[in-house]
Amino acid sequence: MIQRNYKKEALTIHWKPDVCIHSANCVQGLPRVFNPKSTPWINQENATIDELIHTIKTCPSGALSYTLDEEVKIINSKLTMNIKISESGPILISDGCVIDYQGRTIEKEGMVALCRCGHSSNKPFCDGMHRKIGFDTKENPIKPED
Numbered sequence: 001m002i003q004r005n006y007k008k009e010a011l012t013i014h015w016k017p018d019v020c021i022h023s024a025n026c027v028q029g030l031p032r033v034f035n036p037k038s039t040p041w042i043n044q045e046n047a048t049i050d051e052l053i054h055t056i057k058t059c060p061s062g063a064l065s066y067t068l069d070e071e072v073k074i075i076n077s078k079l080t081m082n083i084k085i086s087e088s089g090p091i092l093i094s095d096g097c098v099i100d101y102q103g104r105t106i107e108k109e110g111m112v113a114l115c116r117c118g119h120s121s122n123k124p125f126c127d128g129m130h131r132k133i134g135f136d137t138k139e140n141p142i143k144p145e146d
Contacts (some may be wrong), residue, residue, distance in 0.1 A: 001016055001018055001019075002016065002017055002018055003015065003016050004017070004040075004042075006040070006042045006044045007044070008044040008045060008049060008052065009049060010049070010068050010069040011044075011049045011052060011053070011066055011067075011068055011069075012066060012067050012068075012069075013042060013044055013052065013056065013064065013065075013066050014064070014065045014066060014067070015042065015063060015064055016062070016063045016065075017063065019061050019062055019063040019122065019125075019127070020061055020063035020064075021060065021061040021063070021090075021113065021126055021127055021128035022128060023059070023060050023061065023113075025055070025058040025059055025060065025111075026055055026056070026058070026059060026064055029054075029055035029058055030046075030047050030051060030052070030055045032046040032047065033046045033047045033051075033052065033055070034055070052066070053066060056110065057094075057095075057109075057110040057111055058110075058111050059110065059111055060090060060092055060111045060112065060113030060126065061113050061122075061125060061126060061127070061128075062108060062110070062111075062112065062113075062125065065109070065110065082094040082095070085116075087137055087138070088130065088135055088136050088137045088138070089113075089116070089126070089130055089135075090113035090114055090115060090116055090126035090130070091113070091114040091116055092111060092112070092113055092114075093111070093112040093113075093114065094110075094111055095110070096108050096109040096110055096112065097112055099112075099114075099124060101123070101124045106124075112125070113125060113126040114126060115127070115129075115130075116130065116135070116137075117129060117130040117133060117135035119132075119133050119135075
């Protein structure tokens with residue numbers, strides 16, 4: 001799998017183009033940094049480290065991630081997870097999660113997008129295939145139990 005790295009001080013941005021579902025969260029969040037019409041398309045010098053981290057965490061596919069040279073992981077005793085079921089798209093989980101999928105455990109940080117259409121080539125994660133196949137939840141919406 002291809003991975004490109006972009007460094008800014010103690011921060012390294014990792015981009016995996018094969019995983020990207022083109023949600024455009026990065027482009028909309030920091031257009032002065034993430035510009036698909038430029039080469040390279042990431043200009044990390046146009047934002048602060050905090051701005052970069054905040055925007056990277058909105059990436060639903062995990063195509064964008066980061067590491068810090070001297071990363072300190074703080075384990076939060078209060079678990080806060082937001083789950084959004086997008087219309088005709090993936091299940092979006094904020095703030096990371098642990099996924100048990102086909103007998104393996106996958107730990108993800110930041111925003112996670114899980115496939116709902118069943119056609120992703122990157123299961124259990126969304127790869128944007130729902131758009132190509134015309135997946136439409138309006139025909140079969142999720143309804144609360146009676």
